Amino acid sequence: MRTECLNSKYAYNRRLPVSRLVAAVGNKMQYQTQIYGRRPYGVGLLVAGYDEAGPHIFETCPSANYYDCRAMAIGARSQSGRTYLEKKLSDISDCTLEQLVYHGLRALRETLPTETELSTKNCSIGIVGKDQDFTILDDDNVEPYLVALEQTERETAPETATEEMVCIFVWS
Numbered sequence: 001m002r003t004e005c006l007n008s009k010y011a012y013n014r015r016l017p018v019s020r021l022v023a024a025v026g027n028k029m030q031y032q033t034q035i036y037g038r039r040p041y042g043v044g045l046l047v048a049g050y051d052e053a054g055p056h057i058f059e060t061c062p063s064a065n066y067y068d069c070r071a072m073a074i075g076a077r078s079q080s081g082r083t084y085l086e087k088k089l090s091d092i093s094d095c096t097l098e099q100l101v102y103h104g105l106r107a108l109r110e111t112l113p114t115e116t117e118l119s120t121k122n123c124s125i126g127i128v129g130k131d132q133d134f135t136i137l138d139d140d141n142v143e144p145y146l147v148a149l150e151q152t153e154r155e156t157a158p159e160t161a162t163e164e165m166v167c168i169f170v171w172s
Contacts, residue, residue, distance in 0.1 A: 018049035022058040030064035081107040
């Protein structure tokens with residue numbers, strides 16, 4: 001992916017649109033299935049980016065199909081995260097960055113097994129946007145969001161939720 005972007009910058013002196021980058025990745029994934037002795041990659045990816053057309057999140061499937069989404073969750077037990085995101089999709093379109101992070105954390109928490117709790121050890125936050133480089137928040141940088149999420153959850157509903165580990169990106 002990095003090479004594709006650098007080639008576009010060098011050859012055309014402009015950034016590669018996210019949709020074209022994902023199409024190139026999909027073509028490379030699909031090409032593997034057409035050659036004797038080669039095996040398909042067998043992984044799905046979430047590709048998040050921002051270009052002239054705005055924010056994007058693409059899901060690529062092991063079959064080399066790719067889809068432009070508004071919000072997506074992939075991985076084990078991701079269906080409950082997708083269900084949460086579908087229910088909140090109308091709310092998500094008008095959110096601030098902080099509210100989007102909370103929606104992503106809530107969706108992630110929905111997917112965790114009962115015996116696992118959302119913590120800084122099993123959670124990272126990826127942020128990309130206009131005039132903002134891609135940033136990953138880990139460990140201590142995630143802690144304030146988790147504390148605030150737990151505090152708001154205690155105020156609104158005293159019930160405990162189920163939990164699991166999945167990759168989720170959300171933005172409007």
